[in-house]
Amino acid sequence: MSDDLKHECGIAAVRLRKPLEYYHDRYGTALWGFNKLFLLMEKQHNRGQDGIGIGCNKLGMPLGDPYVFRRRSSERDALSSIFRKEIKGFHKMARKGRLDPAKPGSVKENFDFGGEVLIGHLRYGTSGEFDDGSCHPYLRRSNWPTRTLMVMGNFNMTNTGELNRVLIERGQHPVFGTDTQTVLEEIGFHLDEAHTDIYRQLRDSGTSGTTIPDLISERLDIENIVKEAAASWDGGYSICGVVGNGDMFVMRDPHGIRPCHMLVTDEVIAFASERVPLMTVFEAEADQVVALEPGGMVTVKSDGSMHDGQFAEAGEYKPCSFERIYFSRGNDPDIYRERKAMGAALVPQVVDAIGGQTEKAVFSFIPNTAETAWYGLMDGLRMHRRKNVRAKLLEALESGDLDEDKVDDLILRNWPRGEKIAHKDIKMRTFIAQEKGRDQLVSHVYDITYGMVEEGDALVALDDSIVRGTTLKKSILKILSxxxxxxxxxxxxxxxxxxxxxxxxxxxxxxxxIAFQAAVALLQRSGRQSVLDDVYEACRREIRKPAGEMENCVKGVYASFAPEEISDEISRMVTPEENEWKGEVQVIFQTIENLHESINGPCGDWYFTGDYPTPGGYATVNAAYIRWYDGVGGRSYDLPL
Incomplete structure (x- = not known):
């Protein structure tokens, strides 16, 4: 994706199923779980670079000893920094005799992350301040382990304002307006309620105070607690939470929008946003790693008992298609095949754009994440060429006009040429990101390979997606030209x-x-400003309706244009105005039909079609248009309380 977009976060969780002594005896270290957590997060580093957080819960700690620990950082290279610092502290304590690495009990007692429940989060922030305090996991402390709660997730709630109003009407005082804090407080409220009910029952029955904590821990129904908390959530999410007594839950939204995978062995129950990290880190086969069902929740009690159930009825399965297009690592076998299929699906449009002259075109990709799709494009172009050669050979055979020169000409000429033309300068990209407002530097984010494009050649560059078109206009096209x-x-x-x-x-x-800008430009240039006005009034009427009754009125902006007309206008808009090169620029997009054919199974496509999986999506799109029309920036679902 050439546009610099923040996106989905990553989660990792490791729940050991054996005592620490087992891992020390078998693997030579009591930090086996801690090391696995680091590897799971490292293998998902693509999912978040704004900051990270890790948490640990120790089971069965004696009264008076700490049992819950957390570290967070938004510094550069935070993942390596935090784990390096913890390991350094571990060895320092060992040198000073404060713990004995050969004794797992000593490790658990003295090392903060020498516990059985370990969770980690990689953050790509889409709102809020990017500081340590904005990193997951969020922690709600209490002197009762069964009321202490850590929560982290890859999620966004569309109705955060409404959820915060519920907290206020209940008599609570939410300090933050973020969906993460809201989720933490909502689960925490129901946890407190359940805890109090159990406590009063035990107290009133004359149960000894020293035995009450263990009995509360045993009776706590974490699945029902989270189910009650999630009843009014609208959004896409995979969320992991740990109660201070060691109870753990991992859940996925009812439409399966956000990804979450699980591996269960005799040694460990592990979760991650992506499948391949679990396969790699634990040397597991693909069929051992399963995706959580939409609306599914896995709970693991402090005693190790596990239950895989549902907290909500599954809706229509709509997993985010950008996971397949761009976000997830491409070494997942399914994603690799699908990205190649997406590239191959573009062949007819590409061939048409270059007038069928593959011998006079160079095919490349930008950025590096588009490489896999480029392999598919090249395979498709070669197959297209083979079909043409076969047809012409058969034609020549039938006419008797086939000789050695003809065969050489047909087979050797016009073969698709693939080259690595553009290279991203990561250091320059980072520098510009830190030095905002320096547009004159943007054109140097990429560099090119000179001498590969010959006179008269067209240059075809494959991108994952084109969202805003800013980098395309200010950098990529200037470089490629x-x-x-x-x-x-x-x-x-x-x-x-x-x-x-x-x-x-x-x-x-x-x-x-850029697609919306193009549609607006076409309407205004043709004297149809009234369409934009009518859509505005329709959106204002729509947001007054109950969320479940809303429709997407913004579709009216695009209704009178074929996709090709929008693409042509985008081509005009992204062409740099001041450039010595005067060649033509053409931008082409995947069709929605081909996207669905390329992806194995259902995929969410609301950003392309406007058909949202939850009511909050329709509220968002109508509010977003109103804010644009009124000249108000910001996220349309971050409305004030």
């Missing part, structure tokens, strides 16, 4: 992004989408 091609064709493996996302990706402001 230095190769002096006859034409530049930029093709996106994703369809046109027309509508906001409200489930975790930083795509919420309507006016920033």
């Amino acid at each position: 230095r190769t002096s091609p006859s034409k530049i064709v930029v093709c996106s493996t994703a369809p046109q992004i027309r509508y906001p996302d409200c489930y975790g990706i930083d795509m919420s402001e309507m006016g920033k989408f």
